Amino acid sequence: MNKAVTSRNRKRAQHIQMFLMLLPMLVLFFLFCAYPLIESVYLSFMKYNGFTDPVYIGLDNYFRMFRDGSWWNAVLNTFQLTVMAYVIQIPLSLLLAVLVNSKIKGQNFFRTIIFLPNVTSTAIIGIIFFFMFSSYNGIVNGILINTGLINRPVEWLGNVFSAKVIIILLNTWSQVGYLMILFLAAIQKIPAELYESATLDGASKWQQFKNITFPMLGQMFQVISMMCILNGFQLFDSVKVLTGGGPGNRTSVMALYIYDYFFNSTGAQQGYASAVSVCATFITAAVGAIYFLLTSKKFGSDEGR
Amino acid sequence: MKKRIALLLALSMSLGLTACGGEEKSEPESKKNGESADKIELTMWARASSAENNQTITMDEFNESQDKIHVTVECYGDNYEEVLKLASQSKELPDIFEISGLGNPLSYMEAGLAAPMNDYITEDLEAEFNPSAFTKYNIDGQVYAIPHMTRYIRAYYNRDLFEKAGLNPDEFPATLEEMYDAAKAITEAGDGEFYGFGLPIKTGSTWERNVDDIAILSGLTGPYGFDFTTGQFDFAKQKPIIEYFAKMYKEGLVMPGAESLDIEVIRANFIANKIGIYFDGSWMVNGYNNEIEGGDVTNWDVAAVPVFEGTERAKDYLMLESGHCIASTSEHPAEAFEAINYLLHNVYSAPARKDASMVAPSLSLLDSVNEEINAKEEVKALKGSVGLTTGTEELSSFVVTPHTMLTLEGDDRDTVYPLLIINSEEVDIDAELSKLSETYNSALSNALDEGLLEEADLKPEGFDYYTR
Numbered sequence: 001m002n003k004a005v006t007s008r009n010r011k012r013a014q015h016i017q018m019f020l021m022l023l024p025m026l027v028l029f030f031l032f033c034a035y036p037l038i039e040s041v042y043l044s045f046m047k048y049n050g051f052t053d054p055v056y057i058g059l060d061n062y063f064r065m066f067r068d069g070s071w072w073n074a075v076l077n078t079f080q081l082t083v084m085a086y087v088i089q090i091p092l093s094l095l096l097a098v099l100v101n102s103k104i105k106g107q108n109f110f111r112t113i114i115f116l117p118n119v120t121s122t123a124i125i126g127i128i129f130f131f132m133f134s135s136y137n138g139i140v141n142g143i144l145i146n147t148g149l150i151n152r153p154v155e156w157l158g159n160v161f162s163a164k165v166i167i168i169l170l171n172t173w174s175q176v177g178y179l180m181i182l183f184l185a186a187i188q189k190i191p192a193e194l195y196e197s198a199t200l201d202g203a204s205k206w207q208q209f210k211n212i213t214f215p216m217l218g219q220m221f222q223v224i225s226m227m228c229i230l231n232g233f234q235l236f237d238s239v240k241v242l243t244g245g246g247p248g249n250r251t252s253v254m255a256l257y258i259y260d261y262f263f264n265s266t267g268a269q270q271g272y273a274s275a276v277s278v279c280a281t282f283i284t285a286a287v288g289a290i291y292f293l294l295t296s297k298k299f300g301s302d303e304g305r
Numbered sequence: 306m307k308k309r310i311a312l313l314l315a316l317s318m319s320l321g322l323t324a325c326g327g328e329e330k331s332e333p334e335s336k337k338n339g340e341s342a343d344k345i346e347l348t349m350w351a352r353a354s355s356a357e358n359n360q361t362i363t364m365d366e367f368n369e370s371q372d373k374i375h376v377t378v379e380c381y382g383d384n385y386e387e388v389l390k391l392a393s394q395s396k397e398l399p400d401i402f403e404i405s406g407l408g409n410p411l412s413y414m415e416a417g418l419a420a421p422m423n424d425y426i427t428e429d430l431e432a433e434f435n436p437s438a439f440t441k442y443n444i445d446g447q448v449y450a451i452p453h454m455t456r457y458i459r460a461y462y463n464r465d466l467f468e469k470a471g472l473n474p475d476e477f478p479a480t481l482e483e484m485y486d487a488a489k490a491i492t493e494a495g496d497g498e499f500y501g502f503g504l505p506i507k508t509g510s511t512w513e514r515n516v517d518d519i520a521i522l523s524g525l526t527g528p529y530g531f532d533f534t535t536g537q538f539d540f541a542k543q544k545p546i547i548e549y550f551a552k553m554y555k556e557g558l559v560m561p562g563a564e565s566l567d568i569e570v571i572r573a574n575f576i577a578n579k580i581g582i583y584f585d586g587s588w589m590v591n592g593y594n595n596e597i598e599g600g601d602v603t604n605w606d607v608a609a610v611p612v613f614e615g616t617e618r619a620k621d622y623l624m625l626e627s628g629h630c631i632a633s634t635s636e637h638p639a640e641a642f643e644a645i646n647y648l649l650h651n652v653y654s655a656p657a658r659k660d661a662s663m664v665a666p667s668l669s670l671l672d673s674v675n676e677e678i679n680a681k682e683e684v685k686a687l688k689g690s691v692g693l694t695t696g697t698e699e700l701s702s703f704v705v706t707p708h709t710m711l712t713l714e715g716d717d718r719d720t721v722y723p724l725l726i727i728n729s730e731e732v733d734i735d736a737e738l739s740k741l742s743e744t745y746n747s748a749l750s751n752a753l754d755e756g757l758l759e760e761a762d763l764k765p766e767g768f769d770y771y772t773r
Contacts, residue, residue: 153561
């Protein structure tokens with residue numbers, strides 16, 4: 001009896017200890033994650049410009065959102081840019097990972113060079129790309145004009161199509177190194193014996209990749225892909241710096257659209273921005289869930305390995 | 306030895322501490338003066354970027370002119386509105402805050418952040434000013450700010466580039482068709498070195514300065530496509546003007562990079578002899594003569610904005626976005642008004658009194674001030690003064706600017722117009738303009754329902770753009 005009480009007390013003490021250790025993290029979580037989330041759901045039912053008292057308007061913000069063509073255009077752009085980023089970045093980073101993993105000279109040099117853009121802030125990369133592609137005094141136009149290929153600067157960022165291409169280019173350049181490192185870590189976990197026996201059986205490099213490397217990446221591939229997709233949905237800084245969503249919101253993405261309404265200096269609509277951001281959260285969560293559902297069947301068997 | 310080092314360290318640390326303490330105790334010069342003379346301390350926030358500007362100079366003069374009140378001016382530059390918003394949320398507004406640089410000044414007044422001035426406005430003061438000064442920031446009969454500056458748009462052009470293109474710099478084009486020809490001639494003569502026209506598409510106010518101004522001068526619409534004859538927004542009426550700029554853009558007469566350039570870059574390029582013509586505010590005559598480096602070297606001039614051939618010219622668009630509010634939280638509203646009143650009367654003359662080389666044409670809303678300053682020989686001799694001078698009778702403001710009172714549910718004009726200029730070939734301009742009018746008119750009817758606007762103000766009886 002006495003023993004049982006002591007053990008219960010000890011357990012409780014342990015729980016308190018655990019709770020105390022978690023407390024700083026929990027405080028930060030509630031302060032910077034949970035509270036803003038609840039607040040933005042609350043604001044999404046309000047008409048609120050940021051400094052006068054919020055007025056309750058029910059679901060009006062949500063009804064408006066469904067009619068708002070520009071918002072859905074921003075959603076479409078986000079999907080477009082994410083899909084394009086995925087299609088380009090995943091194969092490219094995997095290829096680079098395989099290449100820098102093979103026994104080539106200056107292996108570490110290439111790894112560093114490819115990873116380097118990732119340590120630079122996206123906003124700064126955005127500004128650099130802006131200076132490169134800006135039609136006024138831009139480096140790219142300067143080179144093209146000096147080589148005589150064009151005689152008048154090209155409006156790279158004014159054209160919707162070329163602006164999107166530049167956004168994808170920027171993101172690929174800044175992201176691919178990071179994805180490569182993750183793939184590299186996954187590849188290096190694959191037992192070397194598998195490759196040795198495959199080599200003995202006379203399998204070519206391509207066969208080794210197809211039948212050993214790719215299948216053995218398993219869940220890592222799923223996780224890396226997921227990261228790539230979520231990165232796409234969070235796209236903001238590069239678009240903000242390069243085009244600001246223009247011309248005419250044609251290159252805007254979800255996060256930028258929310259930002260524009262929330263922080264607009266001439267007439268912020270924080271209630272509407274909150275409703276839209278609730279929708280954006282659902283879209284992102286839904287895409288993540290669908291992706292996991294679709295891929296877990298394929299990669300699920302790896303779990304038992 | 307160790308002891309000695311320890312002693313030295315302790316000594317240096319305590320010295321350091323006393324030094325810090327001394328710094329903390331010392332107070333700004335202004336405050337010290339204020340306390341010693343037992344003055345009432347007021348704080349004023351301004352939009353200006355540089356610490357020495359018309360307002361700080363005038364307030365310095367005010368502080369010296371009497372021994373009752375001392376005003377400290379704090380300038381916040383580009384961050385001004387953000388700072389002011391934060392301060393209004395935490396109820397820490399200064400006694401006086403400037404209106405210029407705020408997206409929608411009326412929203413601050415409606416939120417109860419400004420105190421009404423009616424008690425301090427004397428009949429003499431009212432008689433001195435253009436009546437529109439008391440209607441601009443008037444809500445339900447209460448005046449919350451008095452504009453002091455007449456702002457209007459002028460065409461700025463480079464005389465040297467006109468000559469290089471074989472044009473007569475003494476005759477600025479009187480019609481938009483001629484201005485197109487001039488821009489073309491300058492661009493051709495420039496051959497990639499300089500261009501005919503500067504259009505800062507990135508700056509929101511570009512459309513007010515370029516499209517709205519021509520529309521108002523042509524009697525088509527008021528600001529932001531609002532038609533005071535119908536009481537509705539009608540952006541379709543601005544179509545010919547949009548197409549005019551789209552054509553210039555498409556044919557490369559506009560300096561490249563327009564879509565990502567803001568007005569500051571355009572100004573810098575204008576002064577660097579890279580832009581033939583561009584539209585800017587009347588205040589830039591002072592800006593180029595006194596503030597912007599190189600502005601006194603470049604051979605620039607000012608002329609009236611042209612209209613299309615065969616269009617009868619209506620009155621110039623008088624913009625009144627200036628003035629100061631007394632914060633409703635201020636403990637000394639009467640003294641704050643005294644300071645504002647001094648500013649209203651002296652903001653154009655004080656800088657010249659302080660530094661005789663800082664002459665600038667006066668843009669005061671007080672005719673008496675303008676007459677006094679603009680008659681001076683050194684002002685008349687200033688660059689741009691001739692093209693600038695306009696009798697106030699040729700200028701007219703609009704009682705209401707409805708677009709500032711709207712909560713839009715859709716893209717605003719400043720988002721859509723760049724598309725119509727840059728991607729003119731791909732978009733259906735009629736459809737875009739009609740969608741824009743729909744967005745604005747639906748927000749307008751909401752604002753009317755909420756009582757933010759009065760039907761009678763939107764469609765004044767017998768309104769005419771030519772006689773308004």
